[in-house]
Amino acid sequence: MSSCERIEAVLSAYHDDELDVAESTEVEHHLAGCAECRRALDDIRRLVQTASALDGRDAPPQLLTRVLAASLNRPEPPRLRLWARRYLPLSLAGAAAAAVVIAVIVVRTSPTVEQPSVTPAGGSAARVVSASGGGSASGGGSASGIAISAGTARGAKVLRAAAAADVKILAGARREFARAEQHYQRAVRQLRRIIAQDLHRWPLARRRAYLRAVGPMDSTVASSQKLASLAPADPAAQEMLFRAYREQLRFMQDAILGGAR
Amino acid sequence: MTPVSKALGVGEARAVDGGADERAEEQRIVAGCLEGNRQAMTELYERYQRRVFSLVLRMVGSSEAEELAQDVFVRIFRGLPKFRGDAALGTWIYRLAMNVCLSFLAKRSRRGQIDSRIGQSPEPTPPRVGNPWLRDQLERALAELPDGYRAVLILHDVEGLNHQEIAEIIGCRVGTSKSQLHKARMRMRKLLGSELDAERESKVIKASEVGA
Ligand SMILES: [Zn+2]
Numbered sequence: 001m002s003s004c005e006r007i008e009a010v011l012s013a014y015h016d017d018e019l020d021v022a023e024s025t026e027v028e029h030h031l032a033g034c035a036e037c038r039r040a041l042d043d044i045r046r047l048v049q050t051a052s053a054l055d056g057r058d059a060p061p062q063l064l065t066r067v068l069a070a071s072l073n074r075p076e077p078p079r080l081r082l083w084a085r086r087y088l089p090l091s092l093a094g095a096a097a098a099a100v101v102i103a104v105i106v107v108r109t110s111p112t113v114e115q116p117s118v119t120p121a122g123g124s125a126a127r128v129v130s131a132s133g134g135g136s137a138s139g140g141g142s143a144s145g146i147a148i149s150a151g152t153a154r155g156a157k158v159l160r161a162a163a164a165a166d167v168k169i170l171a172g173a174r175r176e177f178a179r180a181e182q183h184y185q186r187a188v189r190q191l192r193r194i195i196a197q198d199l200h201r202w203p204l205a206r207r208r209a210y211l212r213a214v215g216p217m218d219s220t221v222a223s224s225q226k227l228a229s230l231a232p233a234d235p236a237a238q239e240m241l242f243r244a245y246r247e248q249l250r251f252m253q254d255a256i257l258g259g260a261r
Numbered sequence: 262m263t264p265v266s267k268a269l270g271v272g273e274a275r276a277v278d279g280g281a282d283e284r285a286e287e288q289r290i291v292a293g294c295l296e297g298n299r300q301a302m303t304e305l306y307e308r309y310q311r312r313v314f315s316l317v318l319r320m321v322g323s324s325e326a327e328e329l330a331q332d333v334f335v336r337i338f339r340g341l342p343k344f345r346g347d348a349a350l351g352t353w354i355y356r357l358a359m360n361v362c363l364s365f366l367a368k369r370s371r372r373g374q375i376d377s378r379i380g381q382s383p384e385p386t387p388p389r390v391g392n393p394w395l396r397d398q399l400e401r402a403l404a405e406l407p408d409g410y411r412a413v414l415i416l417h418d419v420e421g422l423n424h425q426e427i428a429e430i431i432g433c434r435v436g437t438s439k440s441q442l443h444k445a446r447m448r449m450r451k452l453l454g455s456e457l458d459a460e461r462e463s464k465v466i467k468a469s470e471v472g473a
Contacts, residue, residue, distance in 0.1 A: 012443035051418035059314035071338040
């Protein structure tokens with residue numbers, strides 16, 4: 001690097017008074033004997049002087065009106081809608097998981113269920129609950145109706161909470177996810193208890209079919225749980241876990257209702 | 262001999278951050294804006310519209326400036342709940358404005374669109390010397406700088422911010438801001454070579470007339 005190149009590299013810093021004394025002295029020594037570098041410094045000086053003298057420009061007068069209109073009448077912030085789209089189904093699904101248990105219990109303990117002619121109606125009502133979260137029929141239908149309206153009220157509560165805690169959105173979402181998961185796990189435990197009580201009364205073929213399928217079903221859930229814990233913020237992993245839970249619930253529910261038949 | 266640096270003072274620095282009174286006043290305005298108070302929002306707009314519009318205008322050109330400036334202010338009012346007050350409000354607003362500009366420019370260059378200002382022939386102003394003329398030439402040359410150079414040069418030399426503030430606004434290190442500024446100035450020197458020469462000669466002539 002020639003001495004001119006070395007000096008040129010620090011000319012801006014020299015101009016802006018950012019060099020220490022030794023460096024400045026070196027630059028000044030060089031400038032005293034080098035017209036080329038003096039010219040470069042002079043150019044920098046005039047560039048900076050001219051730039052600092054550039055006028056600011058006012059925004060067009062109509063801009064304020066447009067800004068105020070756009071800012072004061074804005075719809076729901078998009079982040080909230082995104083949040084609700086992604087996580088509200090989880091908490092509703094959690095409530096629906098609880099509804100499955102209620103429906104199953106009602107169908108199972110209702111006196112009419114013991115009679116073969118009524119069982120299909122109750123069974124389908126419980127299935128509707130687990131599939132879409134809606135349904136009305138005799139027997140179990142009314143119980144599922146209660147569970148679903150509880151789920152909707154819960155959804156409204158979740159939405160209000162989300163609006164209030166805009167900054168804590170992610171933390172809130174994680175909590176909501178954990179809560180939905182608890183619903184599922186509780187539902188699974190309850191159904192498992194029911195099955196443990198009823199299993200010895202099931203016909204041998206149905207009992208064998210259930211015991212064959214329950215192991216793989218549980219390990220699918222376990223591996224989905226592991227995946228979701230490795231990637232706690234990944235919606236795809238959460239989605240997969242909840243799908244595994246839903247399948248597990250549907251499987252147990254079918255086993256119970258089929259076993260009661 | 263007088264140190265050259267003293268003789269070449271940059272001129273009055275225009276700080277983004279005012280004193281304590283100024284801070285209190287801004288807090289009052291921000292609080293009003295958070296409540297959706299129209300008067301407070303207007304005050305905040307009036308305080309910053311010139312700085313924001315000038316910056317946006319120089320960064321993206323006149324055809325898009327108004328729309329982007331509107332975008333910047335809408336984002337300011339939407340983002341104020343997240344403004345923590347640990348940075349100066351001015352720095353925060355500059356950062357928002359610069360982000361809007363740079364992401365717009367990145368999108369425009371991906372689409373392969375050409376800046377409408379480039380290639381525009383400058384108005385043929387007869388007196389080819391003097392400060393107003395050089396200012397026009399400088400505005401034109403600014404438009405030809407790479408976006409990153411232009412951002413730093415506008416913030417430092419036009420708006421009068423220091424490297425610490427620029428680093429916060431752009432999200433880079435202080436050293437990066439300094440080296441970018443030097444490269445930007447050197448590029449400007451190249452772009453304005455003949456104009457700077459013309460102006461220098463006119464001064465030499467004037468000086469010799471005075472001396473005679
Ligand atoms: Zn030299």
